[in-house]
Amino acid sequence: MGMGIIKITGAKQKQKKKGSSGATDSPKKGHFAVYVGEMHKRYVIPLSTLNHPLFRDLLRWAEEEFGFDNSEGGLKIPCSEDYFEGLVSLISSS
Numbered sequence: 001m002g003m004g005i006i007k008i009t010g011a012k013q014k015q016k017k018k019g020s021s022g023a024t025d026s027p028k029k030g031h032f033a034v035y036v037g038e039m040h041k042r043y044v045i046p047l048s049t050l051n052h053p054l055f056r057d058l059l060r061w062a063e064e065e066f067g068f069d070n071s072e073g074g075l076k077i078p079c080s081e082d083y084f085e086g087l088v089s090l091i092s093s094s
Helices: 048-050 053-064 081-094
Strands: 006-008 031-036 041-046
Touching: 031 081, 041 048, 041 081, 048 053, 053 081
Parallel strands: none
Antiparallel strands: 006 041, 031 041
16 A cells, blocks of 8 residues: 655645535545645645654654644644655655
């Protein structure tokens, strides 16, 4: 089973809900969004990524950098986009 990574170039980019005329920023079922890098690019990744030890290490790093009280909203990952994409690629190949 391959884990895909979906990069959304703008946080304002919307996904249409099936059977609905409205739009939502919510990731599809079984996925979650994180914001990576200085420009806080949005990535939508599978929830199963949370089970991997390397991703847990990345979350600990994010906790040390930002803490749990994030009034700006969204889960921010304090690394470069290249590092994040490489990590997710490595996780999906294991």
